[in-house]
Amino acid sequence: MSAIPERFTVVLKPQLTDAEGHPDHGTALRSATVERTGETGASGFPRYAGDGVHVDIDPATRTVEAATVDGDELPYGWVAEVDEAVPEEE
Numbered sequence: 001m002s003a004i005p006e007r008f009t010v011v012l013k014p015q016l017t018d019a020e021g022h023p024d025h026g027t028a029l030r031s032a033t034v035e036r037t038g039e040t041g042a043s044g045f046p047r048y049a050g051d052g053v054h055v056d057i058d059p060a061t062r063t064v065e066a067a068t069v070d071g072d073e074l075p076y077g078w079v080a081e082v083d084e085a086v087p088e089e090e
Helices: none
Strands: 007-013 030-040 046-050 053-058 063-069 079-082
Touching: 007 046, 007 053, 007 063, 030 053, 053 079, 063 079
Parallel strands: none
Antiparallel strands: 007 030, 007 079, 030 046, 046 053, 053 063
16 A cells, blocks of 8 residues: 555535536535544544544545534535645645
């Protein structure tokens, strides 16, 4: 397994699908640079935090497994994703 990244940029998007049911999460409404905390989240994956966002990210798949924003769960239907356009820094 490769090294666990120290930092990611996470984007928050407002929907799971578009009006026709296609997997389209919409335009990012907020982004946050999160840094590894050294802790493991409830999901079992490394915990990252920054800019009011706390996420557990699977470093192998770059999938956000759990997220809170400003201390609250994401609103129903919202999605948190790693921004693939912004490379993480080691």
